[in-house]
Amino acid sequence: MAAAAGVSLSTASLAFSGNKPVSEPTRARVLAAASSLGYSGPNPLARNLRQGRSGVVGIAVGQLSTAFRDPAALPMLDAVSEVLGSAGMGLLLMGDDEGHARLPLDAVIYDVCGREDGWLPYDDLVARDVPLVVVEGPAWPGTTFIDVEHRAGSAALAAHLHDLGHRRVALVTLEQSHPQREREAGTREVFPDLHVVGECASDLAAAQELVSAFLDTSPDVTAIVCQSDVQAAGVVLEARRRGLSVPGDLSVAGFDGVPTPWLDLTLTTVVQPIAEKGRTTAHAVLARIAGEHVDDVVLPVELRIGDSTGPA
Amino acid sequence: MAAAAGVSLSTASLAFSGNKPVSEPTRARVLAAASSLGYSGPNPLARNLRQGRSGVVGIAVGQLSTAFRDPAALPMLDAVSEVLGSAGMGLLLMGDDEGHARLPLDAVIYDVCGREDGWLPYDDLVARDVPLVVVEGPAWPGTTFIDVEHRAGSAALAAHLHDLGHRRVALVTLEQSHPQREREAGTREVFPDLHVVGECASDLAAAQELVSAFLDTSPDVTAIVCQSDVQAAGVVLEARRRGLSVPGDLSVAGFDGVPTPWLDLTLTTVVQPIAEKGRTTAHAVLARIAGEHVDDVVLPVELRIGDSTGPA
DNA sequence: TTGTACGCGTTATCAT
């Protein structure tokens, strides 16, 4: 290493890291020797071994292509990445395939966000004492939870519809998952005998297709609640395509509070603090890595009444 | 370590890795001792140092939120992730912030894909001899290139419009970048005095807004070429909103060949092999990590004539 | 087939 070249040995370490004061002349000699020998700073691998940390945090998001298709997922990832990045940590994408068990991860974020449960190699991570932060996921012991008021938000939205006089209400659900179940439970607090249209991805075309079949057969509802804004946008478009006016003939509501550029109206929805969810998650990760205890968090939501719902 | 606990010492290493034959009884003892001591396999950090590899590949994509908003970016990421994942490597997201210089990356993918050039800490990576694979980027020495026939594809599309009789053609461009420049150059091969409408992101609303201002003032064109399908979709929607029929009054073309669920017509576009681009990139990365030489690649595109273009 | 010993390149501790 550069030590032999310059003069001293582990003073070089200090010259680079700056953890202890080093006199200016020696520092200069070290850097000069380093560059002449083509040495580009401490080897990250060795540093990692020594410090017991890799500087990499995994984020499990299921199938990548579908996970990021949802506009609610991106700002979350963005916020996580920003906070982690400014702490010098990298973010590693974990698909639902394997092999990641052998990667040195300082922590793992398990972001279900509307996707299936249970595909994560949870036991491996626990065995290796990797801190686990679960976002909107099922309850596992030893992990930190970041959740959102899915149930209360959905209930508030349902109450709004009830206030408008709606009684025959249908629900378009997401795939089975923790947030899906919570949101449905919230809606059922107000409308116990809800008609469930069916389940589909948070995808415009999928929602249109699903609701199209529904409207063909039993249009006997005055409102359709969706578990995501993208689904709601699809429902609005499909309703209009059939000549139904929204909210005149049909009220439509969503969940998330993301932009819906396909619509010229403001969706009635439950706005969740997506960026804050990401920041909170990242800070929880950093705290867990630092060995601190972190309390679970439930983030508040806000009912936004737009133009897509009206009197029954 | 588990060695002391069981009976043997570093035979344990072989028991886990299986690089050399180990007798069944000893292997059993090793595994038993390991689990009773709560030992969960070799420490990835130590293994990495020993092997000189981290198993992590970085992918630089600029601002995360905007990078993945483009539907052409996801399948690429997906393919890269799949190939790398099945080789046991992880994919680390590199935003445009810093700090990643201290992470142990075995290689870096520089995926500009329609974004600004020049923000990558290129020198650092070269200094550390990190293999660099540049996708659709500017030419740097010592890196491997994966490119697409932007220019030829754009020229072919322009020729198609010319054949249809179009002479007054406008262009909606992406942000300054390598593919943007190449695509424009291809279009200009056929229409040297192209009217450039302006530059905008690959975003539905942005394209609508941009072209709306254009149609207000100078609707003296018979065709609008866009540098992405999403832009083209926005242009079609905006044209129709103004009562123009597509392709009756205005022909519109895109680039990419991605799904456009907002439209009920098939866009005339240049289809690029996105998934193959990802797989090719990943294989190039693996080869470079293995120390092999990798030739640059230019992937072919295909002109798809849809319903959005017609006679002038 | 199994055990021994060394080195990967750092950083932290301790002494100078």
Place this chain on the structure above:
DNA sequence: ATGATAACGCGTACAA
């Protein structure tokens, strides 16, 4: 302010 030394945990060449 600087230098020596140990240890992080593994892989592997070599010896038994």
